[in-house]
Amino acid sequence: MSEIVLSATNLSKHFVGKQSVIGKIRGKEPLSVPAVDGVDLSMPAGSTIGLVGESGCGKSTLGRTLVGLYPSSGGSLSLFDRQIGNDRSLEERRAVQMIFQDPYSSLNPRMKVGDMLEEILLFHKLADKESVQKRCVELMELVGLPVTALQAYPRQFSGGQRQRIGIARALALEPKILIADEAVSALDVSVQASIVNLLQDLKRDLGLTMLFISHNIAIVRQVSDRIAVMYLGRIVEEGLTSEVFNNPQHPYTKLLLGSVPKMTPGSKLGAAPQGELPTIQARYEGCRFQSRCPIATSACATTDPALIQIGSKDHQAACINL
Amino acid sequence: MNTPLLSVRDLHVEIDTSRGLLKAIRGVSLDVNAGDSLGIVGESGSGKSITLKAIMGLLPKNARVTSGEIYVDGVDLATLSEKARRALLSEKIGIVFQDAIAALNPVMRVGAQIAETPHRRLGWTKDKSHARAIELMELVGIPEAEKRFALYPHQLSGGLRQRVAIAIALSGSPQLIFCDEPTTALDVTIQAQVLRLLMELRVKERTGLVFVTHDLAVVNEICDEIRVMYAGRFVESGSVANTFQHPSHPYTYSLLKSAPDVDHQSERLFSISGETADLTKPVTGCPFAPRCFAATQLCSESEPALLAQASSFSACHHAANFTEKIPADHFSLGTQGKAHS
Numbered sequence: 001m002s003e004i005v006l007s008a009t010n011l012s013k014h015f016v017g018k019q020s021v022i023g024k025i026r027g028k029e030p031l032s033v034p035a036v037d038g039v040d041l042s043m044p045a046g047s048t049i050g051l052v053g054e055s056g057c058g059k060s061t062l063g064r065t066l067v068g069l070y071p072s073s074g075g076s077l078s079l080f081d082r083q084i085g086n087d088r089s090l091e092e093r094r095a096v097q098m099i100f101q102d103p104y105s106s107l108n109p110r111m112k113v114g115d116m117l118e119e120i121l122l123f124h125k126l127a128d129k130e131s132v133q134k135r136c137v138e139l140m141e142l143v144g145l146p147v148t149a150l151q152a153y154p155r156q157f158s159g160g161q162r163q164r165i166g167i168a169r170a171l172a173l174e175p176k177i178l179i180a181d182e183a184v185s186a187l188d189v190s191v192q193a194s195i196v197n198l199l200q201d202l203k204r205d206l207g208l209t210m211l212f213i214s215h216n217i218a219i220v221r222q223v224s225d226r227i228a229v230m231y232l233g234r235i236v237e238e239g240l241t242s243e244v245f246n247n248p249q250h251p252y253t254k255l256l257l258g259s260v261p262k263m264t265p266g267s268k269l270g271a272a273p274q275g276e277l278p279t280i281q282a283r284y285e286g287c288r289f290q291s292r293c294p295i296a297t298s299a300c301a302t303t304d305p306a307l308i309q310i311g312s313k314d315h316q317a318a319c320i321n322l
Numbered sequence: 323m324n325t326p327l328l329s330v331r332d333l334h335v336e337i338d339t340s341r342g343l344l345k346a347i348r349g350v351s352l353d354v355n356a357g358d359s360l361g362i363v364g365e366s367g368s369g370k371s372i373t374l375k376a377i378m379g380l381l382p383k384n385a386r387v388t389s390g391e392i393y394v395d396g397v398d399l400a401t402l403s404e405k406a407r408r409a410l411l412s413e414k415i416g417i418v419f420q421d422a423i424a425a426l427n428p429v430m431r432v433g434a435q436i437a438e439t440p441h442r443r444l445g446w447t448k449d450k451s452h453a454r455a456i457e458l459m460e461l462v463g464i465p466e467a468e469k470r471f472a473l474y475p476h477q478l479s480g481g482l483r484q485r486v487a488i489a490i491a492l493s494g495s496p497q498l499i500f501c502d503e504p505t506t507a508l509d510v511t512i513q514a515q516v517l518r519l520l521m522e523l524r525v526k527e528r529t530g531l532v533f534v535t536h537d538l539a540v541v542n543e544i545c546d547e548i549r550v551m552y553a554g555r556f557v558e559s560g561s562v563a564n565t566f567q568h569p570s571h572p573y574t575y576s577l578l579k580s581a582p583d584v585d586h587q588s589e590r591l592f593s594i595s596g597e598t599a600d601l602t603k604p605v606t607g608c609p610f611a612p613r614c615f616a617a618t619q620l621c622s623e624s625e626p627a628l629l630a631q632a633s634s635f636s637a638c639h640h641a642a643n644f645t646e647k648i649p650a651d652h653f654s655l656g657t658q659g660k661a662h663s
Contacts, residue, residue, distance in 0.1 A: 189538070189577060194594075215509060221582065221587055222588065256510065259510040261514075263578070264542075265567055267542060267543060269517055
């Protein structure tokens with residue numbers, strides 16, 4: 001078993017709404033949305049974990065909480081066996097970096113690419129005035145952009161090239177863990193393929209560990225060693241990619257995988273899944289998936305299922321009817 | 323021979339942009355019959371959506387059809403008055419857009435939007451149009467239709483909004499539905515529901531489908547015929563079954579290889595290096611040649627026409643033998659991001 005670089009235990013992130021004065025007087029609790037609600041996840045060194053689920057299930061919130069963009073509301077996070085809290089040191093922040101979905105809005109439009117990278121490198125003292133230029137050039141080579149890109153503004157690039165700049169920005173900090181949040185979703189198929197290949201090369205060459213968040217299940221299968229399926233703030237199934245795809249256990253995973261259009265000739269979509277993702281509630285009675293579940297029993301209304309081991313394989317699912 | 327429902331002949335569309343005149347569509351021809359399902363695929367900017375908009379007369383102000391003919395049910399649209407043209411189009415063709423929230427009227431109840439066509443255009447009574455709207459809402463699988471009739475678009479989820487948009491497209495009982503990336507913004511589970519609905523309509527009502535998308539897997543699931551578009555032209559045309567197995571254009575081959583498949587995990591994805599052709603500049607030679615693994619001198623000199631091959635149509639000088647040139651190490655193509663200047 002390889003070393004666990006980042007692990008979350010019972011991690012949660014609740015967004016709490018503003019409380020009205022009247023609510024305060026009446027002692028009413030403010031609105032709370034548990035976007036991430038008790039997630040256990042460990043990331044073995046050098047692996048890519050694919051995180052899938054429908055919009056609104058909490059994928060991005062989980063990613064942002066792991067990076068530290070959102071303070072967590074409960075549970076614990078450990079980085080290389082050291083507990084990390086909500087106020088991270090520079091070094092801890094550097095270790096976990098994020099690649100954002102939208103390369104148009106995640107870059108400063110008024111800053112040349114080279115200036116942006118220099119600022120990051122100098123602030124984190126990863127280079128001094130003499131070596132900073134050399135390091136910028138190295139970064140451009142790493143992500144497959146010409147050196148001239150350093151003198152250009154983000155608007156002068158295409159979507160795929162901007163995403164490469166976003167990757168260079170993340171890599172400038174020499175991270176151990178990359179969180180890619182829908183990093184290729186906004187790109188055309190052909191460009192998407194080149195960014196996916198680049199990420200896989202970088203992961204291998206630099207020994208990175210990656211969390212790949214996407215709603216595109218075909219892409220996730222392509223890049224991931226392990227898959228985690230998320231539903232309403234919880235992870236409902238987790239395991240080796242081949243295991244989860246060939247032998248899905250949780251009824252939600254089955255529904256999700258059955259909905260993906262396939263490239264196989266003559267493929268015809270399976271039975272239409274019922275219902276849609278309900279809005280997140282503050283509290284749940286029993287299993288969160290019961291309203292859409294084809295195999296729900298009366299016990300599901302009262303028991304909140306925990307992740308349990310499936311067979312002897314490296315695979316777990318949270319359902320009491322397995 | 324019966325007349326096709328929709329026939330487009332050598333359509334050209336130009337757009338005025340800040341970078342100059344852009345030749346967005348450069349000669350597109352197309353026939354669709356009742357019950358057909360045709361998928362048009364291509365990258366952003368290849369002209370897929372513009373083709374649909376040009377047919378429907380929905381081009382933005384800075385774009386215009388410069389030449390070509392469009393026949394709906396055998397009638398040349400150019401011979402009709404603006405009013406008659408609109409009447410004919412709205413009777414025969416319904417259209418569903420990608421972004422349902424932008425396509426719906428935010429200050430009108432969804433039921434009233436669906437009932438509008440039967441009431442206004444078909445001259446039905448209010449009660450009859452109302453009943454029709456409820457019927458359509460049930461047909462497209464909106465639960466509790468009576469209750470949802472009185473809601474506004476913002477009160478519905480994305481999947482339901484797209485269903486309302488489909489119900490509106492169906493409200494005039496069209497024989498053909500244009501779908502412009504109708505499921506791209508939806509989750510896979512909801513996408514599966516919407517695709518299933520469109521497939522059922524095709525079987526039940528013999529509604530023709532023209533489906534514009536960048537998702538090849540979606541085309542594989544619901545279409546019989548495929549047109550691959552590149553730089554404002556069709557570069558390959560054929561049946562889905564055949565094209566997916568034996569593409570006869572290097573671009574189609576590359577697209578198929580670059581799309582990940584949920585059923586298989588491959589070592590690397592094929593990637594197409596370079597950028598799509600800049601259509602504000604005159605096209606000399608094949609527009610795909612700079613990105614093509616099989617390009618020769620000939621390709622940069624003359625643009626190939628869409629010609630019949632063994633089992634499909636292909637616009638490639640090397641349609642018969644390009645497969646011999648697929649690089650053995652094709653997976654290394656473009657992985658270093660070269661040609662991204």
